[in-house]
Amino acid sequence: QVQLQESGPGLVKPSQTLSLTCTVSGGSISSGSYYWSWIRQPAGKGLEWIGRIYTSGSTNYNPSLKSRVTISVDTSKNQFSLKLSSVTAADTAVYYCARAFPTGTTTIGWFDPWGQGTLVTVSS
Amino acid sequence: SYVLTQPPSVSVAPGQTARITCGGNNIGSKSVHWYQQKPGQAPVLVVYDDSDRPSGIPERFSGSNSGNTATLTISRVEAGDEADYYCQVWDSSSDPVVFGGGTKLTVL
Numbered sequence: 001q002v003q004l005q006e007s008g009p010g011l012v013k014p015s016q017t018l019s020l021t022c023t024v025s026g027g028s029i030s031s032g033s034y035y036w037s038w039i040r041q042p043a044g045k046g047l048e049w050i051g052r053i054y055t056s057g058s059t060n061y062n063p064s065l066k067s068r069v070t071i072s073v074d075t076s077k078n079q080f081s082l083k084l085s086s087v088t089a090a091d092t093a094v095y096y097c098a099r100a101f102p103t104g105t106t107t108i109g110w111f112d113p114w115g116q117g118t119l120v121t122v123s124s
Numbered sequence: 125s126y127v128l129t130q131p132p133s134v135s136v137a138p139g140q141t142a143r144i145t146c147g148g149n150n151i152g153s154k155s156v157h158w159y160q161q162k163p164g165q166a167p168v169l170v171v172y173d174d175s176d177r178p179s180g181i182p183e184r185f186s187g188s189n190s191g192n193t194a195t196l197t198i199s200r201v202e203a204g205d206e207a208d209y210y211c212q213v214w215d216s217s218s219d220p221v222v223f224g225g226g227t228k229l230t231v232l
Contacts, residue, residue: 037221047159047167047210049221060220096166103155103173107214108221110157112169112178 002027004097004115012091012122018084022097022115029078030055035100035108038071038082040093041117048093052100052108053080060106087122094119126215128224135230142198144227146211149192154213156194158187161226162207170209171196198229206231 008020022036029036038050051061053071061069065084073080084091094117103109129147136142146156156174159167169178171187174194184199198205211224 046226047212047223049223052221062221101172103214107216109155109214110169110172110212111159111167112172114166114168117166 002099002113004099004113006095006097006115006118008118008120010119010121012087012120013124014088014122015086018082018087018091018120018122020082020095020097020118020120022080022082024078024080024099028075029073029080030075033102035102036071036073036080037098037100037108037111039096039098039111039114040091041096042090042093050082050084050095089122092120092122126213126217126222128211128213128222130209130211130224130227132225133228133230135232136198136201137232138201138203140201142201142205142229144196144198144209144211144229146194146196146224147192148194148213151192151194151213152190154189154215156187156189157212158185158196159210159212160205160207161210167210201229201231203231205229 003025005023012018035052037052053059068085070083096117098111098114100108158171160170161167170185174189175187186197208226210226
């Protein structure tokens with residue numbers, strides 16, 4: 001059974017770059033036609049999709065974050081990563097990685113499973 | 125951008141049926157997915173493609189989608205069902221992944 005685990009610094013200073021990694025276990029990140037996504041949730045608020053990557057390297061980002069986001073994949077390590085630049089306090093949130101099921105050639109459907117999430121606080 | 129509207133809260137007594145709605149413009153033409161999130165935990169998929177259940181999810185959880193409203197129905201509600209529930213769709217002209225604002229289910 002596939003499991004996902006986020007890792008990275010829990011504290012990032014304003015204007016710096018947030019970097020997180022998601023390690024996939026229980027299966028190869030390259031097997032199947034899945035997308036791999038990042039989603040975040042500020043405390044007490046709802047879910048916000050950040051972006052996705054296919055193992056070919058093809059990416060798609062939330063337009064509201066696109067200018068600051070980079071998602072990459074390392075199939076040799078069975079990992080994919082998130083970089084969010086120029087962070088502010090508004091980027092403080094629990095960050096989740098998740099596997100996304102495709103429903104078409106470019107569309108995705110649901111997310112399953114999710115990692116346990118990691119809290120990232122932006123503060124000086 | 126495409127907007128999904130959920131009621132902030134729904135309350136139901138144990139053993140009764142809870143219905144959580146997710147409104148969106150012509151949402152019936154999209155596939156809707158539902159997640160359950162308990163405090164301090166990651167979301168868990170409970171319904172996908174409007175009405176399908178992942179393995180391990182009780183039959184008490186069901187979904188429907190038509191017109192401008194999708195509905196997650198939880199039959200014979202138990203105390204352990206108390207959680208936040210989120211609907212989600214893909215909208216190619218929007219973000220494109222859109223989540224509803226979430227509904228807190230309280231079991232009285």
